[in-house]
Amino acid sequence: MRTHRVDVLVVGGGAAGMAAAAAAARVGARTVLVEEGARLGGVLDQCIHPGFGLHRYREELTGPEFAARLVAELDGVEAWTGQSLLAVDPNRPRARTVGSEGLVEIEAGAVVWAAGARERPLGALRVPGTRPAGLFVAGLAQRLVNIHGLLPGRRALVLGSGDIGLIMARRLHLEGVEVVGVVEIRPHPGGLLRNVVQCLDDFGIPLLLSHTVVEVHGRGRLTGVTLAEVDGAGAPQPGTERFVPVDTLIVSVGLVPEVEGVPFAPRDPATGGLAASTRLQTAVPWLFAAGNCLAPFDLVDTVATFGARAGTLAARHARGELSPAPRPVPVRMGRNVAALVPSSLVPGEEAILYLRAREPLDRARVTVGPDGPTRTARGVRPAEMIEVRLTAEETAAMACLQEVAVEVTALR
Amino acid sequence: MRTAVIGAGVVGALLARELCRYEGEVLLFERELDVGWGVTKANSAIVHAGFHERPGTASARFCVEGNALFPEVCGELAVPFQRIGAYVLALADGERAALEGLRARGEELGVPGLELVAGDEVRRRLPDVNPAVVAALWAPSVGITEPWALALAAVENACANGASLHVGEEVTGICLRAGRVRGVRTDRAAYDVDAVVNAAGLDADRVAALAGVPVPGLVPRRGEYLLLVDVPPSLRSAVLFPVPTPHSKGVLVVPTVDGGLLLGPTAADLAPEERDATETTTDGLAQALAGARRLVPGLPLGKVVKAFAGLRPEPRDGEFWLGETNVRGFYQAAGMRSPGLTAAPAIARWLAGGIAADLGLAPRASFRPLRPAPPRVAELPPEEWDALIARDPCYGRIVCRCNRVTEGEVVAAIRRGARTVDGVKFRTRAGFGRCQGGTCTDRILALLAREANAAPDEISLRGPGSALVVGRVR
Ligand SMILES: Cc1cc2nc3c(=O)[nH]c(=O)nc-3n(C[C@H](O)[C@H](O)[C@H](O)COP(=O)(O)OP(=O)(O)OC[C@H]3O[C@@H](n4cnc5c(N)ncnc54)[C@H](O)[C@@H]3O)c2cc1C
Ligand SMILES: Cc1cc2nc3c(=O)[nH]c(=O)nc-3n(C[C@H](O)[C@H](O)[C@H](O)COP(=O)(O)OP(=O)(O)OC[C@H]3O[C@@H](n4cnc5c(N)ncnc54)[C@H](O)[C@@H]3O)c2cc1C
Numbered sequence A: 001m002r003t004h005r006v007d008v009l010v011v012g013g014g015a016a017g018m019a020a021a022a023a024a025a026r027v028g029a030r031t032v033l034v035e036e037g038a039r040l041g042g043v044l045d046q047c048i049h050p051g052f053g054l055h056r057y058r059e060e061l062t063g064p065e066f067a068a069r070l071v072a073e074l075d076g077v078e079a080w081t082g083q084s085l086l087a088v089d090p091n092r093p094r095a096r097t098v099g100s101e102g103l104v105e106i107e108a109g110a111v112v113w114a115a116g117a118r119e120r121p122l123g124a125l126r127v128p129g130t131r132p133a134g135l136f137v138a139g140l141a142q143r144l145v146n147i148h149g150l151l152p153g154r155r156a157l158v159l160g161s162g163d164i165g166l167i168m169a170r171r172l173h174l175e176g177v178e179v180v181g182v183v184e185i186r187p188h189p190g191g192l193l194r195n196v197v198q199c200l201d202d203f204g205i206p207l208l209l210s211h212t213v214v215e216v217h218g219r220g221r222l223t224g225v226t227l228a229e230v231d232g233a234g235a236p237q238p239g240t241e242r243f244v245p246v247d248t249l250i251v252s253v254g255l256v257p258e259v260e261g262v263p264f265a266p267r268d269p270a271t272g273g274l275a276a277s278t279r280l281q282t283a284v285p286w287l288f289a290a291g292n293c294l295a296p297f298d299l300v301d302t303v304a305t306f307g308a309r310a311g312t313l314a315a316r317h318a319r320g321e322l323s324p325a326p327r328p329v330p331v332r333m334g335r336n337v338a339a340l341v342p343s344s345l346v347p348g349e350e351a352i353l354y355l356r357a358r359e360p361l362d363r364a365r366v367t368v369g370p371d372g373p374t375r376t377a378r379g380v381r382p383a384e385m386i387e388v389r390l391t392a393e394e395t396a397a398m399a400c401l402q403e404v405a406v407e408v409t410a411l412r
Numbered sequence B: 001m002r003t004a005v006i007g008a009g010v011v012g013a014l015l016a017r018e019l020c021r022y023e024g025e026v027l028l029f030e031r032e033l034d035v036g037w038g039v040t041k042a043n044s045a046i047v048h049a050g051f052h053e054r055p056g057t058a059s060a061r062f063c064v065e066g067n068a069l070f071p072e073v074c075g076e077l078a079v080p081f082q083r084i085g086a087y088v089l090a091l092a093d094g095e096r097a098a099l100e101g102l103r104a105r106g107e108e109l110g111v112p113g114l115e116l117v118a119g120d121e122v123r124r125r126l127p128d129v130n131p132a133v134v135a136a137l138w139a140p141s142v143g144i145t146e147p148w149a150l151a152l153a154a155v156e157n158a159c160a161n162g163a164s165l166h167v168g169e170e171v172t173g174i175c176l177r178a179g180r181v182r183g184v185r186t187d188r189a190a191y192d193v194d195a196v197v198n199a200a201g202l203d204a205d206r207v208a209a210l211a212g213v214p215v216p217g218l219v220p221r222r223g224e225y226l227l228l229v230d231v232p233p234s235l236r237s238a239v240l241f242p243v244p245t246p247h248s249k250g251v252l253v254v255p256t257v258d259g260g261l262l263l264g265p266t267a268a269d270l271a272p273e274e275r276d277a278t279e280t281t282t283d284g285l286a287q288a289l290a291g292a293r294r295l296v297p298g299l300p301l302g303k304v305v306k307a308f309a310g311l312r313p314e315p316r317d318g319e320f321w322l323g324e325t326n327v328r329g330f331y332q333a334a335g336m337r338s339p340g341l342t343a344a345p346a347i348a349r350w351l352a353g354g355i356a357a358d359l360g361l362a363p364r365a366s367f368r369p370l371r372p373a374p375p376r377v378a379e380l381p382p383e384e385w386d387a388l389i390a391r392d393p394c395y396g397r398i399v400c401r402c403n404r405v406t407e408g409e410v411v412a413a414i415r416r417g418a419r420t421v422d423g424v425k426f427r428t429r430a431g432f433g434r435c436q437g438g439t440c441t442d443r444i445l446a447l448l449a450r451e452a453n454a455a456p457d458e459i460s461l462r463g464p465g466s467a468l469v470v471g472r473v474r
Helices: A015-026 A042-046 A065-071 A138-146 A163-174 A193-203 A302-320 A392-396 B010-019 B060-078 B091-111 B119-125 B147-160 B200-211 B284-295 B340-359 B382-389 B407-415 B421-426 B441-452
Strands: A002-005 A008-011 A033-034 A050-052 A078-082 A082-090 A092-099 A104-105 A110-113 A118-119 A135-137 A154-161 A178-183 A209-216 A224-229 A243-244 A248-251 A255-257 A288-289 A329-333 A337-341 A351-357 A361-368 A374-380 A388-389 A402-411 B003-007 B023-028 B086-090 B115-118 B136-141 B142-143 B164-167 B169-178 B179-187 B191-192 B195-198 B218-228 B239-242 B252-255 B261-264 B304-315 B320-322 B328-335 B396-401
Touching: A008 A015, A008 A302, A015 A033, A015 A042, A015 A065, A015 A110, A015 A302, A015 B003, A042 A065, A042 A138, A065 A302, A078 A178, A082 A392, A092 B382, A110 A302, A118 A138, A135 A138, A138 A248, A138 A337, A138 B441, A154 A163, A154 A209, A154 A361, A163 A193, A163 A248, A163 B239, A178 A209, A178 B023, A209 A388, A243 B119, A302 A351, A329 A337, A337 A402, A351 A361, A351 A402, A361 A388, A374 A388, B003 B010, B003 B191, B010 B023, B010 B142, B010 B147, B010 B320, B010 B328, B010 B340, B023 B147, B060 B147, B086 B091, B091 B115, B115 B119, B119 B136, B147 B164, B147 B421, B169 B200, B179 B195, B195 B200, B195 B340, B200 B218, B200 B328, B218 B284, B239 B284, B252 B284, B261 B284, B261 B421, B320 B340, B328 B340, B396 B441, B407 B421, B407 B441, B421 B441
Parallel strands: A002 A104, A008 A033, A008 A110, A033 A078, A110 A288, A135 A248, A154 A178, A154 A248, A329 A402, B003 B023, B003 B195, B023 B164, B086 B239, B195 B328
Antiparallel strands: A082 A092, A092 A104, A118 A255, A209 A224, A224 A243, A337 A351, A351 A388, A361 A374, A361 A402, B086 B136, B115 B136, B169 B179, B179 B191, B218 B261, B218 B304, B239 B252, B252 B261, B320 B328
């Protein structure tokens, strides 16, 4: 087995990992990035639609274009594609990887975990019925169409109205697939309003809110699904069932952070992702994290921002220049908050929090802790994360708190 | 002399292998595109101890004998077998007597190591178990295996010893002359044979009818399951049973050999014609969940990745149909209710011996019992993996991250007979993990197409009518 010594090892060559590696190299760290796929880019590579980079580059780019910009920033980074991370030593920053040239042990000063997220499979929803061909998680369908040039079916239904589901509905429609609708269990769409308009309304694709798939039919290939209306708690209502003949079901019911490679690092129970502080540092001081392995992000710009911060701080940690953090204060999801990253904040330092509201609000107030700082926000939608920046003074005032609850309330 | 075995489930596969210990030719017919896709692919995968069976029955005899054979057979065939033991949990004082009954029955059958354990001790050994447990029966000889892997390995070894496998070929007729078997007809060809074995699983009654052999009939009894992956080791230390009912062994919590956990099975009798009704149901899944939670209240349900169901071929007379029949040369290894998997190695050995004696077949001196397993990198020490990559770099390219399966292993599976995505999955475990193929299915599809020199729309999930894609984009 070969051994390789570096300052920073970055795992995952998506937006988060590339931004981390570039930032680490920029401050002088010897940096290796390992990516399992044959190319860099992660999910960006398969997202050929525009909508990336408005914040970071002030331009509307496609996923591959955005990825190409990040690749161009990888000056001084050794990027190994076709290289998989196998295991990380829980006791020190040392990892084993494999590629077509064999196993490589990498000794590092710090590790940035940026392995992204996987899609939740249909089986996890325990939908009864058969298990035929024709059931695809959205990302798989997206790769089949956009990367392999293959058509998954002729008549499709999309389960889940998050941005990925909406974008796949349009993509399949444009390829000549009859998309009979997008089904959403909640009473409001999961994705951006912009995407509902541009992906469904513009093409006459129906959106069925408060509905779900309650049975799958077909033995060889999918022949159809049974839909039903759900009540406020998401429970299917007897008597509302109807059969919809389709040969393809696109399943887009959520992303699950990919963190199994670091089983020793604590998880955030609310997101299932790695628990990290606003330094993007986990409880294991040499392990940093960024991107969808913390929680699913909807904007790649945010992912890249976090990635860069994780990379810079990892490089400083590797060189022994990062002062030990004061005790981080856990942040907790309070009223009307459905997601919150990172998991804790470092008092006395600037902090960026991202949160997702549970219910839409036209004007809202975000409160960080009792009597803590507040921010106002407009047009709050569950699909869009709200960014909350706190100053060093604001976080310093929280140093003695056991935890800080974040709330989103209506503002009149 | 030629013997045809109908059905390449675990029973037909092991039987074909045992028949290879004797002279004569063995033909194995399977109508599916691959081995082990019937009852063998959806069950609890437990190698039972035998204490659930009534003394004096064939189920009891072959279960106990089969259990004893498992280490040898799985060792020779390089198939996973883990003797992790089982607890039958009594959750109320009223259930203690049942444990005593099971122990007495097991001891009568010669089941080794049975032991009654007090509630406190059970809670100490199994921290996640329902705290209401009052006592348990510990059965150390219970094991877990990978049933389809056993069938696949047995077929490979049979073929290495001269048997011929005919997949995608359905037996449609049995030719009799003067009251004895002379041949079989399939949807492709006709073959002269001297003996036929009915190992046709859920369709054994139909195969029996082809020979005019009366049988009591089969009831498909559905068992539904939930599969969890990546569960903590504390939940995987042993198989957990409730106290059985007269109808079934109940809903269990069963570790799988690859780090998962099965919750189930339920038991619902279907109409005789519903032999492909392997769909899951709302009620069934709710029952599986409730039953499992009764044993382990705090199951990590976020780890559920799949629901599935299997059908038990329940013989109406409650007993395996084994051995010779009123038609000379027509034998059965059918009505394989649970514990059919456990019993299979012992039934195969016994029946092959009987057929050999009837046909006057001498032992085959050249029989080789060992099957070289294809490499599985997830189980190799680093130096061996490195050496493998040095020989073939494809073994360094991960295709399935969840279960650490490489391109080299996928290609090897295809070269060993996988023609479908399921064929690859069942051989390599690629796609069996936490993402359920969301990440690797397109890669496997591409490899299948490349190796078969076929168009992607010719590649199916599991045979005709299950294509994964319908063509190219415009
Ligand atoms: C379909 C879709 C549409 C989207 N649309 C938009 C949009 O319009 N605008 C926008 O701003 N954002 C969009 N996003 C969101 C944004 O693009 C993502 O959140 C972001 O790209 C995620 O980056 P990441 O680096 O965290 O993860 P990923 O891109 O998933 O990268 C993780 C990488 O890690 C690698 N990896 C994982 N495990 C290992 C291992 N063990 N060894 C080696 N490598 C490993 C993976 O192969 C992968 O390449 C979209 C996302 C999706 C899925
Ligand atoms: C829910 C459930 C749980 C179980 N749990 C356990 C357990 O934990 N332990 C245990 O020991 N046992 C268990 N069993 C029982 C065990 O799974 C079966 O006894 C065993 O798998 C039967 O194997 P088989 O080879 O007889 O049948 P199958 O695997 O069904 O094989 C028969 C094959 O014959 C083929 N075939 C049928 N007709 C024809 C034809 N005309 N021409 C060609 N091919 C044909 C079919 O395609 C099929 O592949 C369980 C069963 C179920 C359903």
